[in-house]
Amino acid sequence: MSTERTLVLVKPDGVARGLTGTILSRIEAKGYSIADLKQVYATRDLLEQHYAEHAGKPFFEPLVEFMLSGPIVAAVFEGQRVIEGFRSLAGATEPTTAAPGTIRGDLGRDWGVKVQQNLVHGSDSTESAEREIGVWFA
Ligand code: RTP
Numbered sequence: 001m002s003t004e005r006t007l008v009l010v011k012p013d014g015v016a017r018g019l020t021g022t023i024l025s026r027i028e029a030k031g032y033s034i035a036d037l038k039q040v041y042a043t044r045d046l047l048e049q050h051y052a053e054h055a056g057k058p059f060f061e062p063l064v065e066f067m068l069s070g071p072i073v074a075a076v077f078e079g080q081r082v083i084e085g086f087r088s089l090a091g092a093t094e095p096t097t098a099a100p101g102t103i104r105g106d107l108g109r110d111w112g113v114k115v116q117q118n119l120v121h122g123s124d125s126t127e128s129a130e131r132e133i134g135v136w137f138a
C-alpha cells in the first residue's frame, strides 16, 4: 500500500490554548510523520475553498468567523492509512461526547459558543486530502 497524506489543522482554539505542541506530539507518537508545517492566518477566500462542502449550512458563517479568529497551524502528516488513523485519534466532532483517549475527547469541551470549537481538522478522504493540501500549501 502506498503512503498516504492528510491535512491536519490545529484550529484557533487549539493554538490559543497552547495545545499545538501537545496535539502534534500525539500525532507523531501514534507514528505519523510531519511532511510540512506552518502557522497561518486564514483568509475568508481560503476558508470558503477549504469548507466548500459546508457552504449554505447554518454553522458555515460562525465556522468561518471562528477560523478567522486567530492563527492556525497547518500540517501535512504522512503514513499508511493516516487519513483514517488521524480521524480516529481526533475523535467525534463534538468534544463533549468524543471518546476519552481522543484529542477532542481529552482536550476539548463545550464553550457555549455558536459553533463547535473542536481543536483540530483532518481530511476525510484521499480526494479531500489532496484538494485541501493544495488549498493550504499552494
Ligand atoms: P473537521 O472537518 O473539522 O475535521 O471535522 P468533522 O469532519 O468532524 O466535522 P464537519 O461535519 O466536517 O464540520 C466541520 C466543522 O464545522 C464545525 N461544526 N460546528 N453544529 C455545529 O456547531 C457544528 N457543526 C460542525 C466543527 O468545527 C467541525 O469540525
Ligand code: MG
Pocket: 124
Ligand atoms: Mg469534515
